[in-house]
Amino acid sequence: GSSSLNDLIALNIGQIGENMVVGGADILFPGAGVKVAGLTHPNTEGSSGHLMTGRYATLMAYTFSGQGKLPDGYTEELLASQLCQHIIGMAPTAVKDDENEENSLLHQPFLLDETLKVEEVTESAGITILDFIRREV
Numbered sequence: 001g002s003s004s005l006n007d008l009i010a011l012n013i014g015q016i017g018e019n020m021v022v023g024g025a026d027i028l029f030p031g032a033g034v035k036v037a038g039l040t041h042p043n044t045e046g047s048s049g050h051l052m053t054g055r056y057a058t059l060m061a062y063t064f065s066g067q068g069k070l071p072d073g074y075t076e077e078l079l080a081s082q083l084c085q086h087i088i089g090m091a092p093t094a095v096k097d098d099e100n101e102e103n104s105l106l107h108q109p110f111l112l113d114e115t116l117k118v119e120e121v122t123e124s125a126g127i128t129i130l131d132f133i134r135r136e137v
Contacts, residue, residue, distance in 0.1 A: 026133045030061050034130060037062065037077070039084035058087045060132040068126025079125055086111040086118060087134050095129050105129065 003011075009020050030036050040054030060083060064076050071079070092105035096119075101107035106119035106129070113121070122129060 026059075026135070028059055028061055028131070028133060033063055034061050035064060035080070036060065037080035037084050039081055039088060041085070041088050054137075056088045056134070056136050058084045058132060058134045060084050060087060061130040063128045063130065065126035065128070068124055070125050074125075076125075076127070079121075079127065082112055083118070083122070083127070083129065084132075087132050091134065092132075095131060105132070 005022065009022065013020055028036060036059055038052060038057070038059045040052040040058075041056045042054050060080065062080065062083075070076065086108070087105065089111050090105075090108050091103075092108060093103040094100070094105065096106045097104040098107075106117065106122070108118050110116045110118050110121050
């Protein structure tokens, strides 16, 4: 049968003997042509391709034109994953904020090649970052 979220929490509290609180939820609705990449850190034991767990998590919504040039040896998925790694590590608060460039994702030096800004990396590859969610547990 169907159970409410409160019922599931109560059942789990009874089974594990520890209190639990649901802190909130974020929902990302990608439209047509929008892709979503995700990453957690650290990637804890037992994580699989469909369920990722870790202290930090990010989801990034983006489009890929297919017209850019990916760095040698890169796939779109690898670069998207590395952009998620950057979001986890550098903790930007907005995709693009000209008034607060330090916390603006596109203005930040790319974590894996600090000679380039994230915007240079994404434009060259044909990736447009639409939005992201970053959470710490």
